[in-house]
Amino acid sequence: MTNIYQLNQLCFAYANKQALSLENLQIEEGKITALIGANGSGKSTLLNILAFLASPSQGEILFRNQSVNKRDLIQYRRRVGFLAQKPFMLAGSAYDNIDFALKIHNQLQRPEKILKVLKQLDISHCIHQQAKLLSGGELQKVALARILVLAPEVLLLDEPFSYLDQSSAQALELFLQSYTRKTGKTLIFSTHDRLQGFALADHVVALADGMEVMTPLINVFHGEIKQHQFHSGSLCIQLPEAISKGRHASINPQDIVLSTTALESSMRNHFLGRVIMIAEEMGVVRVNVDTGVIFKVLITYQALDELKIKLGEQVWVNFKSNSVVVF
Numbered sequence: 001m002t003n004i005y006q007l008n009q010l011c012f013a014y015a016n017k018q019a020l021s022l023e024n025l026q027i028e029e030g031k032i033t034a035l036i037g038a039n040g041s042g043k044s045t046l047l048n049i050l051a052f053l054a055s056p057s058q059g060e061i062l063f064r065n066q067s068v069n070k071r072d073l074i075q076y077r078r079r080v081g082f083l084a085q086k087p088f089m090l091a092g093s094a095y096d097n098i099d100f101a102l103k104i105h106n107q108l109q110r111p112e113k114i115l116k117v118l119k120q121l122d123i124s125h126c127i128h129q130q131a132k133l134l135s136g137g138e139l140q141k142v143a144l145a146r147i148l149v150l151a152p153e154v155l156l157l158d159e160p161f162s163y164l165d166q167s168s169a170q171a172l173e174l175f176l177q178s179y180t181r182k183t184g185k186t187l188i189f190s191t192h193d194r195l196q197g198f199a200l201a202d203h204v205v206a207l208a209d210g211m212e213v214m215t216p217l218i219n220v221f222h223g224e225i226k227q228h229q230f231h232s233g234s235l236c237i238q239l240p241e242a243i244s245k246g247r248h249a250s251i252n253p254q255d256i257v258l259s260t261t262a263l264e265s266s267m268r269n270h271f272l273g274r275v276i277m278i279a280e281e282m283g284v285v286r287v288n289v290d291t292g293v294i295f296k297v298l299i300t301y302q303a304l305d306e307l308k309i310k311l312g313e314q315v316w317v318n319f320k321s322n323s324v325v326v327f
């Protein structure tokens with residue numbers, strides 16, 4: 001395993017406001033990393049730092065084991081491709097914008113290169129359209145094409161799916177997954193959709209208030225601990241004995257086992273509910289179960305096939321007390 005980024009004791013503040021404070025964060029080369037977290041949790045700030053557009057107030061960034069000096073940011077910036085949440089387009093067509101990117105990066109301005117990338121992203125029809133008149137989704141894809149054509153070492157994408165309809169988002173997910181596999185490039189993207197983050201990424205970095213939190217931030221319940229149990233309204237979750245403090249409990253959707261009958265097992269948490277959603281997501285299946293509170297679960301196709309569950313049917317949600325993260 002090689003780390004392309006290593007961040008040590010990194011802090012970033014806007015004026016007096018601390019926006020990021022990360023102890024140690026490694027990003028593995030050739031893998032897909034998702035940054036998840038609520039609005040304002042620091043995802044864009046972190047992407048800006050990884051794109052060398054901002055310099056941390058404190059701490060160190062290593063890129064391919066080299067400590068990045070503030071003086072060299074421009075050099076590093078050219079090695080990565082950053083897609084902003086609201087990309088900026090120059091006057092001219094989609095083609096002109098991509099062609100110009102090649103020019104300023106001193107790369108060969110070859111039409112076939114541009115045509116290929118537009119085709120890969122399914123936006124060949126936008127080629128002669130004025131970039132400033134593109135729809136939100138088209139603009140994001142043209143901006144992505146403008147990055148891909150440069151073949152940077154790292155792709156940093158800030159909410160790349162936010163303007164896309166469901167089928168375009170799924171097509172882009174598939175494209176990004178196969179692109180990173182084929183090229184061995186590193187992809188880091190931010191998303192509000194935590195389950196999408198889990199489904200698409202090899203690693204997930206969860207942020208809350210600018211800090212990394214060791215929870216998937218899915219199936220998060222708020223409440224209090226009493227006698228090794230976490231109480232949240234009608235929900236009572238069994239915890240390991242060692243946990244005595246915390247106001248939030250979360251359960252990784254991949255740690256939940258579904259069963260159609262009550263399980264006799266070492267798992268201490270069992271809730272009977274009803275299936276309210278089954279959806280496909282990048283080779284896994286999302287199942288939402290309403291037990292009074294909604295549990296989000298990720299299972300394999302094989303598990304779905306074996307369980308034979310359908311919408312509206314009863315199902316048990318089971319998980320170990322050790323799978324519960326309290327914070």
Ligand SMILES: Nc1ncnc2c1ncn2[C@@H]1O[C@H](COP(=O)(O)OP(=O)(O)OP(=O)(O)O)[C@@H](O)[C@H]1O
Pocket residue numbers: 014015017018019037038039040041042043044045046
């Ligand atoms: N230019 C800025 N000046 C001052 N504060 C800022 C600036 N940009 C971001 N912030 C603050 O820094 C914190 C982190 O913001 P950031 O945009 O990184 O979060 P985010 O997780 O990307 O949010 P979102 O999901 O809404 O895009 C927030 O509290 C935000 O208000």
